[in-house]
Amino acid sequence: MLSHSIIANALAAAFAEPVFLATLDGRYAGENEAFRARFGLGEEELRGRILPELFAESLAPDGMIPLEISLPRIAGAVKMVVKPLLSRKVAIGYYARLEEDALREPMLEDAAAVAERAIEALPFGLTLWDAGDKLVVANRQVIDRYATYGVALRPGADRVEFVLSAVRSGLFGQKYVGLTIPAQEFSKRRWFSRPFISGASTIERMADGDWMKITSHVCESGFIVSFYEVVDEPKQSHITPGPTAEYFLTLLRYLPDFVVHMDLDGKPEFINAPFAEALGLEGWDSGRSLSAEFFADTFGTSLRDVVHNLKVDGPPVKFDQRLRKADNTFVWLRWSAHGLFHGDMPVGIIATGRNITVEYSQQQELKHQSEELAKKNKSLEQFAAVVSHDLKAPLRHISVFSDMIVEESASGNLADVQVYAQQVRNSAQRMDRVIRRLLEYSQIAYKIAAFSRVNLADIAIQAIQNLESQIDEAKAELLLSKLPSINGDPDLMRHLMQNLIANAVKYRRKGVTPRVRIYATDKGAMVNLVVEDNGIGVDPKFADRIFTAFQRLHSDDKIYEGFGIGLALCRQIAESHRGVIELDSTYRGGARFIVRLPQDLNH
Amino acid sequence: MSLEPVRVLVIEDDPIDFSLVKKGFEGVDAPVELFHCPSADRVKEMLEARACRIVLLDLSLGRDTGMDVLRSIRADARFSTLPVIVLSSSTNHRDISEGYAAGANAYVEKPLTMELYRRFARSFVAFWVDVAVLT
Secondary structure (H helix, E strand, O other): OOOOHHHHHHHHHHOOOOEEEEOOOOEEEEEOHHHHHHHOOOOOOOOOOEOHHHHHOOOOOOOOEEEEEEOOOOOOEEEEEEEEEEEOOEEEEEEEEEOOOOOOOHHHHOHHHHHHHHHHHOOOEEEEEOOOOEEEEEOHHHHHHHHOOOOOOOOOOEHHHHHHHHHHOOOOOHHHOOOOOOHHHHOOOHHHOHHHHOOOEEEEEOOOOOEEEEEEEEOOOOOEEEEEEEEOOOOHHHHOOOHHHHHHHHHHHHOOOEEEEEEOOOOEEEEOHHHHHHOOOOOOOOOOOOOOOHHHHHHOOOHHHHHHHOOOOOOOEEEEEEEEOOOOOEEEEEEEEEEEEEOOEEEEEEEEEEEOHHHHHHHHHHHHHHHHHHHHHHHHHHHHHHHHHHHHHHHHHHHHHHHHHHHHHHOOOOOOHHHHHHHHHHHHHHHHHHHHHHHHHHHHHOOOOOOEEEEHHHHHHHHHHHOHHHHHHHOOEEEEOOOOEEEEOHHHHHHHHHHHHHHHHHOOOOOOOOEEEEEEEEEOOEEEEEEEEOOOOOOHHHOOHHHOOOOOOOOOOOOOOOOOHHHHHHHHHHHHOOOEEEEOOOOOOOOEEEEEEEOOOOO | OOOOOEEEEEEOOOHHHHHHHHHHHHHOOOOEEEEEEOOHHHHHHHHHHOOOOEEEEOOOOOOOOHHHHHHHHHHOOOOOOOOEEEEEOOOOHHHHHHHHHOOOOEEEEOOOOHHHHHHHHHHHHHHHHOOOOOO
């Protein structure tokens, strides 16, 4: 059978003159409309008939012989000119035309051969790939060059396999030899896609030192034609983009926003000048590879997450990121990443980053201020509560008892006067204590922290020394473990530690030796400072309330002195260090307070 | 004037303040019987055991604020209509409105002289004992 029957039929149809086709073994294969009309034949009528004259002849590939052929249903032999039908220089059959009809366009007869000769004669390499990326034709120029590197180029070869094996063979330089990327992955590369290569050219330095310019065009049918030209070492002008592209590149270059175009592996293909400068990449040009960590380092988010969230026609993926610039200063960037798609397959990312440092710091400052304000309002409320209760109560007692002294003295009844006078004095003393605590609270709570590197163990030792008399009096045993250093205010930290230790010693169990353990555990970026005792503990339902100013859980202050202001201060201190303090309500052996502090504060 | 003295529960953590209230009522021979409840834990137990018909409540009760006690009384079906008079040192506007919102029948500032304590006791009796009809 005629293997390329479609091509052959097309060829036959191209002739205005009557023409029929035959297979190599001399069977009738088909004819054109003109031939049928001349002899009154029906379609397919003669298909498969053996043509003995043709069968007997042995024809040279480019031979052309006159033959008298007898055809069934046609009286007498017909004088015909028979020529082999060539496809890539191989005869695949014959076609025959009537000798009496001269060709109107004699060249047409040799069109295929001429085209093939022309392709071979081209001064540059040429390949033609069909819509399924299979090789249709390649000329000697290309075949020979690639053959030197052991890359065979046969009709039907796969475009991806071809390029990949050429890359791996070292044709484009030693650095790609042994490239392990699978063909499947390789084919997803953006520069493989038809929209990308259409009309594009690339200049590559070949292993033999030649510079090769490869230009590709995509035809409407999806066929790709590529030309391979050996060029002089490229001057800047060769690789300068066209005027429109140049215009846009200029725009990008001078845009104050950061612009980067990456492939899906996070490898940047284009970085505009402001971004390159920020990254310390002056003189960076596309193609220069950056570290694999480039993406994570620069964007602070995983490439996978970004790629995962990119959708065709979807909104851009937005995120804020603090970037350490090459000059060691920081900028806050609001990134907006758009996907580049080939069909629905993502092939790249274009991200723009806007410098929002000023907005960000204003926003942070505002947030910080409103938090501070809320805290101060809260403290003010607590002050109001203290003044209206804790401070007013003793004042009222002074008033009532002095009034009673006046009353009783007036009536000459002096028996109780001394008791009342005693009450007045006690109340005045109580009031004095409250006022002292209030002052202490206001001084600590509003002290502006001055940070330095402080060793918590040194601080703990100072606190213990300050509490010496209480500790001695309670016969308390203290166990101080190794403590880390943090960034903090030494005075405030000592105050915090002193308060916690004082509480641990103060709220002891009757008849039990107070034991206080001070230790720390590391939790990543945080230090957990723990002060733990074997005392009377705190009812878990008050775990939150104890940190509010002036809450007194042990109402009988004849046994336990103090107005519970200490823990409120501890909380203020912990918070001013961007930390938290909490009561471990799971601990049953006494009270366990945990202060979680960041190890490094970047103020 | 009723024959039976009215039973009043005084919820007050400060023993001095309780003694002042007591002295005030004694000073006017009020027909009331006062029961001292020094902590929030025992309020309901005492209300029931002593069959008190009126409550005098202090707002600063150490760890349990008087406001919480008031809310818990109001939330309890047995005492939801019980007259509760807040007796507090605080004249803070917030405390006053919060007190009424929580269901106080009256809010009284703790007196500053013994004479004022007696006047409070007289007014209390004049209204809650002589005039008001209790449940």
